[in-house]
Amino acid sequence: MTVACLDLAGTTVADDDTVETAFAEAIAALGTAPGTAAHQRAMTHIRASRGGSKIEIFRSLFDEARAQAANMAFQRSYDQLVDRHGLRAVPGAADAIERLRGAGVRVCLLTGFGRTTQARILDTLGWWDHADLTLCPEDVERGRPWPDLVLTAALRLGVDDVRHIAVCGDTANDMLTGRRSGASVVAGVLTGAHDRARLLTAGATHILPSVAALPDLILKKTRPHPDQRTEPSVIN
Incomplete structure (x- = not known):
């Protein structure tokens, strides 16, 4: 990744x-x-x-x-x-982002919020320097569930293959966006709006208890063969 x-x-x-x-x-x-x-x-x-x-x-x-x-x-x-x-981060989220970036994985924070609300969140948490890129619907022609946000991140961050992208979210629309973009990891987390069944139905490749588990998943993941097919995984 x-x-x-x-x-x-x-x-x-x-x-x-x-x-x-x-x-x-x-x-x-x-x-x-x-x-x-x-x-x-x-x-x-x-x-x-x-x-x-x-x-x-x-x-x-x-x-x-x-x-x-x-x-x-x-x-x-x-x-x-x-x-x-106030606002608070999901437990382990900041550490997960730090681990990913420390391992050379570039991080894009995506949202369905408008730019004003996105900025309020990043200001409140002091997270402007936590990501290599931040994107919201105002940055693209179409927001989620279309793939535009992820594909825009791929272009701006110089991804050479969409299979080297991991997408992580808590809603069916996050999963649809990830699948439509061609990302090889589309991880649903159980800390937000939609449950395990809904995330899997929308195309999650993995189910995680929270984003804190994402680094362990993607830092050990090898590049998939083009013909490789995987079944959704559940990590408890």
């Missing part, structure tokens, strides 16, 4: 329901009141879409003007929640 593309919330950054709360408050600000059937339907859709571009999720619920307003409300809510409760 030469590049590891790691998700933020739920993967390297502990979520603690902050994202779901921000979504719920954002759609409530647009008039979809909590306790209504419409609010429940919207939240069910949002939970299924976790990992995708936030503005695209809102576009799937509202017209463009209302989607933009909802996205701004989400950013405000998320900021306020961080102000009240």
Whole structure:
């Protein structure tokens, strides 16, 4: 492996329901009141879409003007929640990133958040120097589940073969992005939005208890033969 593309919330950054709360408050600000059937339907859709571009999720619920307003409300809510409760890394995440980079693996931190929220996370955790590259949906034509974020990381970091990329995330959209990009390791972690079954269904090649286990997986992984086929692995 030469590049590891790691998700933020739920993967390297502990979520603690902050994202779901921000979504719920954002759609409530647009008039979809909590306790209504419409609010429940919207939240069910949002939970299924976790990992995708936030503005695209809102576009799937509202017209463009209302989607933009909802996205701004989400950013405000998320900021306020961080102000009240803070942010913390998933245990072992910072050490995992350090191990990967120390072994020569370049790290890209990916997200479905807009640039403003991504910057808030990196500022709060002091993580600007933890990665070789950071990308968000505003950097690409299409956000997750399309492969553009991972392929953009490959281009910017000079990857010579997409099979030398590892993708790690906590949602089905993360897994789809990794598979569509051609990454040979698409690791789902159990610290975020989606469970083991959903991650495997979306194409995870490995299931890890957390991102802390990723270095042990990819630092010992040899380059696969082009015709090699592997079955999903579960690491407990």
